[in-house]
Amino acid sequence: MSIYDKIFKPHVYTLPNGKSVEKKASRGPVYAIIILAMCYLSVQITGFDMAVLAQRMGEFFVILGDMFRAPKFEFMENVWGPIFDTIKMSLLGSLIGSLLSVPFAMLASTNICPNKIVVSIVRLFFSIVRTIPTIVTALVATLIVGFGTLAGTISIAIFSFAYIGKLTYEEIETVDMGAFEAMEAMGSSRPMAFISAVVPQVLPFFLSNCLFNFEGNVRYAAVLGYVGAGGIGIILNERIGWRDYPSVGMILIALFVTVFIIESISRYFRKKLV
């Protein structure tokens, strides 16, 4: 941006001792113009309208009110099964995904795998898997293995694989390699050195990430049911279809409590780990 400095001259301050300091002109206006231009374009394309929002915002609270004014507590007996299914699905999916990602994460870190081509291929693979929306993998999985929790488990495993894999290889790369080299110098094999020098440094972060991922997956699994991949989403979708909003409210409350409990437990362990 040196051209920018030529057009907008930097402000020169003269200090008491005769030296002068330059303060470059602020880049703020450029960023502001870019953001405003993008806002204008987005408003044009999406049809954002403040007037509509101000006028009809009340409608938003109609359904919300129906849900939580008098949630149907009797409906709770139908919620237990699906909510445990959701938890099981997320747990198993997160576990499979995280375990599967470990060897790939090792291949994707430059300090463990010296081959640059392998590293970049595995990284590209991680990136591409991460961009595929979970809904799409869930839908494909339901078409292949049929409706049910297995499809949900598969799509959660695929998502966890990419997410944990990326975090893990970044973690392995920042590891202190001194211990690893020392062990190799003392004559232990590379796998042995990896297990006793790198694993102890990475493990707490890896477990913490896994817990965090599991926590997020429980919440995300609620959406998966929408395409038939099992869990709480199926009854949620069904009740919304029937406009039975008090039951929807009950499902959401149950989900909230579940997520709260899981988050509290996982936060406790994550604090202990790191």
Next chain:
Amino acid sequence: MNKRIEEAYEKRPRNWVYNTCIAVITLALILWSCSAVEATGAADGSGVIASNIIKGLLTPDLDFLFDFSTSGVPYLMLETICIAFLGTIVGAIISIPLAFVSAANLVPKPIAFIGRMLLMAIRTIPAFVYGLMFIRVTGPGAFAGLLTMGVCSIGMITKMYTEAIEDLDVSVIESLDAAGCNTWQKIFYGILPQLMPNFASTAIYRFDINLRDATILGLVGAGGFGAPLIFAMNAYRWNEAGAILVGLIVLILIIEYISTRIRTKLTRG
């Protein structure tokens, strides 16, 4: 010397009871979760379906992919970018007051706790439920989509903003105070320069996530590439779905590259 090392090694903390308990509980949970794996099985041979899907995804519909009218992939992507962009801005703006209310070093503990519970409640409601509520407000389309994105972003953005506020270096404000600055000057020269890079970085990160999550909006018809993608998949038009997915992957990889570069620049100053 060696003896002292050995003594220290002997005295290392060994809480094996605790560790065994955790291991047993984890194992039990995993076994318990295995009981959930059930599937009805596909209607006709799953191998045929799988090979059809892969064939379709590998040979995307090129006419659709490079159709620059309002029904082609490029326009869908542009619409999605716009939804994610405005949604992120809406979410970021709503998050600022919420973040100040739930920052534990600014407000009393009970209020901060209520703020956090509220955030968690907002985050628990799935995106498509918000989508339905907003469609009631604005009618189906991109407008409802961007409002949904905005509300869904609140949870994460506020959490990260709150952390930034809690990490605020107070000594700067004290020294500005000592130099005789008024409240506005303190906010402008003491607080904003500390928070801005962090806030901007969070917003850019969330923009990235919103772009990926935009598919969910399609479930309720709230604009973007989600609805065409899901229709194509439900109708087994895998070439079309492949075209959208290729467009999406390329778009996300580009945006991720740009946003990572901006964010490293922001954090390094």
